Structures are given as structure tokens and as C-alpha cells.
Amino acid sequence: MMNQNLQLNNEGHLKHFLTIEGLSAKILNEILDTAESFVSMSQQQVQKFPLLRGKTIVNLFFENSTRTRSTFELAATRLSADILNVDIATSATSKGESLLDTINTLEAMHVDMFVVRHPLSGAAHFIAQHTSPHISIINAGDGQHAHPTQAMLDVFTIRQHHPDFSQLKVAIVGDILHSRVARSQIQALNTLGVKEVRLIAPKTLLPAHVESLGIRAYHDMKQGLDDIDVIIMLRLQKERMNSAFLASESEYFKCFGLTEEKLKLAKKDALVMHPGPINRGVEIASSVADGNKSLILKQVSNGIAVRMAIMSMAIQVGVGK
Amino acid sequence: MSQIEIKYGRIIDPRNNIDQIGSLYLAKGKILALFNQPDNFNADKTIDATNCIVCPGLIDLSVRLREPGQSQKATIASETQAAASAGVTSLCLPPDTLPVIDTPAVTELIKDKAEKVNYPNIYPLGALTQGLMGEKLSAMFALKSAGCIAVSNANKPLDSLVILRRAMEYAAGHGLTIFYRPDESSLSHNGCAHEGVMATHYGLPSIPEAAESIAVAQCLELAELTGCKIHFSQLSCKRSIIKIQQAKKYGLNVTADVAIHQLHLSENDIEPFNSVYHVLPPLRSEADKKYLQEGLANGTINAICSDHQPHNLDAKLGAFPETEAGISALETLLPLTLKLVENHVLSLSKALASLSSEAATILGLEKTGSLTPTYDADICIFDPEKTWQVNEINWLSAGKNTPFWKQTLKGRVIHTLQKGNLIYSLEKNK
Numbered sequence A: 001m002m003n004q005n006l007q008l009n010n011e012g013h014l015k016h017f018l019t020i021e022g023l024s025a026k027i028l029n030e031i032l033d034t035a036e037s038f039v040s041m042s043q044q045q046v047q048k049f050p051l052l053r054g055k056t057i058v059n060l061f062f063e064n065s066t067r068t069r070s071t072f073e074l075a076a077t078r079l080s081a082d083i084l085n086v087d088i089a090t091s092a093t094s095k096g097e098s099l100l101d102t103i104n105t106l107e108a109m110h111v112d113m114f115v116v117r118h119p120l121s122g123a124a125h126f127i128a129q130h131t132s133p134h135i136s137i138i139n140a141g142d143g144q145h146a147h148p149t150q151a152m153l154d155v156f157t158i159r160q161h162h163p164d165f166s167q168l169k170v171a172i173v174g175d176i177l178h179s180r181v182a183r184s185q186i187q188a189l190n191t192l193g194v195k196e197v198r199l200i201a202p203k204t205l206l207p208a209h210v211e212s213l214g215i216r217a218y219h220d221m222k223q224g225l226d227d228i229d230v231i232i233m234l235r236l237q238k239e240r241m242n243s244a245f246l247a248s249e250s251e252y253f254k255c256f257g258l259t260e261e262k263l264k265l266a267k268k269d270a271l272v273m274h275p276g277p278i279n280r281g282v283e284i285a286s287s288v289a290d291g292n293k294s295l296i297l298k299q300v301s302n303g304i305a306v307r308m309a310i311m312s313m314a315i316q317v318g319v320g321k
Numbered sequence B: 001m002s003q004i005e006i007k008y009g010r011i012i013d014p015r016n017n018i019d020q021i022g023s024l025y026l027a028k029g030k031i032l033a034l035f036n037q038p039d040n041f042n043a044d045k046t047i048d049a050t051n052c053i054v055c056p057g058l059i060d061l062s063v064r065l066r067e068p069g070q071s072q073k074a075t076i077a078s079e080t081q082a083a084a085s086a087g088v089t090s091l092c093l094p095p096d097t098l099p100v101i102d103t104p105a106v107t108e109l110i111k112d113k114a115e116k117v118n119y120p121n122i123y124p125l126g127a128l129t130q131g132l133m134g135e136k137l138s139a140m141f142a143l144k145s146a147g148c149i150a151v152s153n154a155n156k157p158l159d160s161l162v163i164l165r166r167a168m169e170y171a172a173g174h175g176l177t178i179f180y181r182p183d184e185s186s187l188s189h190n191g192c193a194h195e196g197v198m199a200t201h202y203g204l205p206s207i208p209e210a211a212e213s214i215a216v217a218q219c220l221e222l223a224e225l226t227g228c229k230i231h232f233s234q235l236s237c238k239r240s241i242i243k244i245q246q247a248k249k250y251g252l253n254v255t256a257d258v259a260i261h262q263l264h265l266s267e268n269d270i271e272p273f274n275s276v277y278h279v280l281p282p283l284r285s286e287a288d289k290k291y292l293q294e295g296l297a298n299g300t301i302n303a304i305c306s307d308h309q310p311h312n313l314d315a316k317l318g319a320f321p322e323t324e325a326g327i328s329a330l331e332t333l334l335p336l337t338l339k340l341v342e343n344h345v346l347s348l349s350k351a352l353a354s355l356s357s358e359a360a361t362i363l364g365l366e367k368t369g370s371l372t373p374t375y376d377a378d379i380c381i382f383d384p385e386k387t388w389q390v391n392e393i394n395w396l397s398a399g400k401n402t403p404f405w406k407q408t409l410k411g412r413v414i415h416t417l418q419k420g421n422l423i424y425s426l427e428k429n430k
Helices: A025-041 A067-078 A099-107 A123-130 A148-161 A180-191 A249-256 A296-314 B076-085 B104-116 B140-146 B161-173 B197-202 B210-226 B238-249 B286-297 B330-342 B348-355 B357-363
Strands: A056-061 A082-087 A113-118 A136-142 A169-173 A196-200 A216-218 A230-233 A271-273 B003-013 B018-027 B030-034 B045-048 B053-056 B058-060 B088-093 B122-127 B150-152 B178-180 B230-232 B254-259 B303-305 B379-389 B408-418 B421-425
Touching: A025 A148, A025 A180, A025 A296, A056 A067, A056 A099, A067 A082, A067 A113, A067 A136, A067 A148, A067 A296, A099 A113, A099 A123, A113 A123, A113 A296, A123 A136, A136 A148, A136 A180, A136 A296, A148 A180, A148 A271, A148 A296, A169 A180, A180 A196, A271 A296, B003 B030, B003 B348, B003 B379, B053 B348, B058 B330, B058 B348, B058 B357, B076 B088, B076 B104, B076 B330, B076 B408, B076 B421, B088 B357, B088 B379, B088 B408, B104 B122, B104 B140, B122 B140, B161 B178, B161 B210, B210 B230, B210 B238, B238 B254, B238 B286, B254 B286, B254 B357, B286 B348, B303 B330, B303 B348, B303 B357, B330 B348, B330 B379, B330 B408, B348 B357
Parallel strands: A056 A082, A056 A113, A113 A136, A169 A196, A169 A230, A196 A216, A230 A271, B003 B045, B003 B053, B058 B088, B088 B122, B122 B150, B150 B178, B178 B230, B230 B254, B254 B303
Antiparallel strands: B003 B018, B018 B030, B053 B379, B379 B408, B408 B421
């Protein structure tokens, strides 16, 4: 459905990174391989690469974020780029400036890449369609649509433990309806050929026609976690209680919270992931989040390498080739 | 010009079951006779309609002119020209202008402007509630006296069912029809796309069918209770049609229309995040589209409207959910309706009826919508085979926001007459 030309240049290389949709397994694997090279190169000590020296990257955040923004910032710094953080959540658009005016203003400062987070679905696409051809756009989360760098760091983390995806069964648990992370994860996992993706959530937090995403939906952890290799827990926004999506945090935790007991429903060596920030005692028990099956902090450090890979590929310096 | 002969055209008048090649004779702005030249008729002007269809001028039940209040988008002058070029000889203006049509003064202002641009047949819909706020009843008697043909709350919700009930009773008392765009706002809240595969896929805030069908059901119950005449505007889904079908079966006197784009497009046609497809009600599923087509064919839906909503560029520049909804649709109304005929959805006579006589009946217009002698000479002459591209050169509306841009369509209006005045000729505009 998605026009893939928007993300790829004429040679089929990554120009923007807006969504997983429309990208081939080959490109996704290239991102993962490039990220791998950054991880192994910087294993002993933090190292800087001169790949983006002289390039200017703008972190354009229309929505608050700590970890995504910091990892993008670190990734850019390690690639020797100049980075400008623009926090729009509290500036221009609240003064009535349109999205396009903001972009045009920043573009006039001769930047090479925008890393964009925006509360509305489609914002990153819109910006990609309205900036000069030499500028790359990285989607750092748009509304409820996509968060493709998060999905890539998640599959990267999974790949470190399960290099062969073909027999893998992955369950994503929680607020799928409002989750851009889930949408991108589903696409990445399916593109890379996992055996099965399951979603486990109360009916109120699953979108209509959810099977059309290429998944199987469950409303019950017992059935949903059976025979699962990887469990990805999603953050539950506390305001969901106020709009009648759920009865209470404690009831949610009883039904869908990942406890050590529920973890036993999955395969013996099942891995636990969470894009963060976590709500302890709401979607995940502390003992599981901090337990030996948890990859949560690993995800964070992998986030830097994966974002370095995507940024360097999109500015097309051909790292690792 | 007092006497006009339109000759060699295929005259189609759905209401009078006429479909025959011949001449149409007009005098003093009225239809004088068909086929046989009356005695003492001396044409001052002759229009050659060879290879053309001559039919009643189209009556469009929903056209935003953007004036007063939003002339950066379009003006009464620009949009009435577009209407004339589309064969539309009468149009209804919803009350969501700025200021709202809730006083005789605004009504008269619009009537005045209509006269000034020589397009008198603008029929304002009065606001159902003051300022469309959904709280207090508007002065419906005054609005009717000033020239409002019906009342409506446009796309704005009403505070509660008791307000709707009172408004219906009050309107019924003044013999006014309510144009009702069914939308339960607590269910459609902030949505911008149909709650279906596309919205799920792209993470767009969605609107379930039930937001519309529940509002239809409530309104039907209150129509039964109050005896108010209801016209449902711009229906979009199957469940609404089923409810209206049942109500009609049991004798309730309600009517309905559908916007032309709902008969041609579904959620599957939406190019990702392309704001030109942002309309309300949203483009629904293929099944809904099919059901709307059937509803039109079997008479559950009476009329087709353009739901014309011209926008300036800025209104459509942004992330999909923040853009303004609506399609500039006057000029594609006839060709897209003819496409339904080509696709065997409707007969030609039925298609033209849903653009003219049916709409006239809904509005209670007694002197237009058919080619009956003594009626106003509101006439559309079009070449059903002529193809044209939707582009800058052929387009007159100030709003270019249409998903059909650059497409080649079949069926082109050649002349439009309103009360006997030639208000549009294709040749003159080239």
C-alpha cells in the first residue's frame, strides 16, 4: 500500500526512513548488519566515527521524549555530525506556526537530516514530501502510525539471540491500538520472516480488523503465550483508565501484566523485551523486568548502534561496504 | 432574450418519462413546449444540441461557497461559475458560513450576493440552532421568511436528543424540513478515517460506522415521534441504509442523499496520508460503497449531491489528521454520475433524476427539476461522450482539492441555462 519510492532513491538505497512498510528484507538486513559492525567496532570503548563529519542533523521533536531523543543524539555525535535539538512541543507551533513553516525555517539553516517525532500519524511522510531533495527524514515516531527505528532495534536485539527467524514465535502484549511501536514491530518481524506474530490485549486496546496486520490476536495470556520465544511488552499509558479503555491498573496487571508465573506459560528460554519506559507493576513485574530473561537495557544500548546505522545509510556514506 | 429553441438534442426528463430527440422551446425564462413548435414562436436564439443530452438543470443539495467568511478559500462568484459550468442550476448552501446562517440578515446578504453574480438560485439552509452550537433553537420562522429553504446543523453535533426533539417539533410546526448529517460525535470523536483496514494499518484516528447509523436510528425514532420531515445528508455506510430502508418500508416519510465521491471511492483508494482523500464522513469500505450504490438504485437514497467543499492549499498541507476535510466536487459531479451509468449501477434516467427531480422534491421546489411546460427554464445541455481532463485549464472552482485531479473523465457540460439565461457555454470559456 505504501509508496516505497518515497523512502528509496533511484538506486534503491535508503533515503528516508519513515516506515518499515515497503522495505525489503534485504534492506532491513543491511541495516542490521551495519548496526552489527558499529557494535563490534565499539565494544571495548566508545569510539567516534568520522562518517557524518560536516553534516548537520536536527532532532525535531513535537512531542516529549527522553530516551529516543538521547539515543538519536548520541548516535549522531558518535558519527561526528553536528546536532541541533529543537523542542517544538513548547515553542513554534503553539504560536500558530504551521508544520511546513517550521520545516522551511529550519531547512534554511542548511541541514542534512531531520529526525522527527510528531503526535500525528503521517507527519513524517508529509515532511519528507515537502523538503528539498537532499534532506533525509528519519521518523522517530508519528502519532499511532510508525516508529521504525524502535522496531529495528528490537529485531536487532532478537537477532543477537536468535539468528534464525524462521521458527520464531513472537508475542506483543498491551496497548496495540495506540502503539506506533507495535505497528512497526509487526511489519519488521513479518518482513524478516518470523513464523508467527501474536498480539495479546484486551479488546478495547486492539484496533478494528487487527488480523489484517498479519497477526493472530488473543485476549488471554494463557493461550497467547503458549510456545512463544519472545515476549514484547508495551507501555500502558496511565490516561487510558480515564477514557474507559480499562477498569483499573490492578485488573490490567492481573490479566495482562507479565509476572514470573505468566512468563512460565511461554517457552522455557523465552526472552522479555519492552521499548520503555516501563511501568513497574502495571504491565510488568519488577522481578521480570530486572530478571535474567529481560533484554530491556540491552535494547537501549542497541538503539544507539541501530540509529547510527540508519542515519549513516540514509545520508549514504555506505558504511561497512 | 425571450424565445429560445434548443434543437436536435436528446431530451431526457425523468419526471415526465421523456427520452426523445427533438426541440425544446423556451419563452420568458420558462419552458414553453417540447417537440412541437407552438404557434407564433419566433426563436431569438437557437442552440444546436446535436449529439447532446438536454435535461433539467442539476440541483445540488450541498455546496459550500465559502462566502461569507472564508473568501480566502473561494467566493460566491468563483463557485457559482463552477456550478454553472457543471450544469448545476440550483444549489443548497449549508449554514456553516462565517457568520453562521442563523439570522435573516445573513440570509439576505447571501441572497443579495447571489443576485449580484447573476446566479439567483442559491438556497441557503438556515441553522437549526443558534450559532450551530447545538443548544438553543434558531429563529426558524424568521429564517424561513428571509428565504431559507430548510434547516440544518451542518456537521455540528447537537447537545442532546432533547434538543433534537424540540428542534424537530419546532421545524415541523413551521413546515421546514431538517437536513440532518447523522454523526454521534462521542463515537466519531477526533476521527479522520473509516474504522477499517486502512486506519488500522496507518494508525489513523478512526470513525466506526456505528457513529453514523446510531445517529440515523435516533433521528428516525424522533421523526416518528415528532412528525418532522427529515432529509439525511451524505450517508456513508450500509447500516444507515438498512435503517432508512426499514423506516421507509413502514411508511416514514424520510429522504436521503449521498455524496458522489462515496459512490466511487472507498478506503482502499486512499493514497497513504494524501490529505485530498480526507473527507467526512470518511471513505468507507468497498462493501459500504456497493451498498450505497444499491441504495441509490433501489430508491432508499433519493439524490446524489457533490458535497462541494473547496479549500485553499494551506487547508490540505499538513499531517493527514490535522488537514481540513472535504473535496472540491461540483465540476466532477455530472461526469462521475455518468460513470455510474456506464458501470450499470443506474439507468441514465435514474441518474439524472437523482441530480434533479428527486432533489427538487426534497426541497419542495415546484418550478424546477423537470422540463414540464410553465416550469423555469433551468436546463443542462451536455455531451455524454466528450472527454476532458481535470486540470487547471478546465477547472473553475477556486478549490483544486480533488482526488480526481489529472484524471480524464467522460461527459462535459456544453451549455447551462438558468431561468432562460445562458449562464454557461463551454465555447465561450475556452
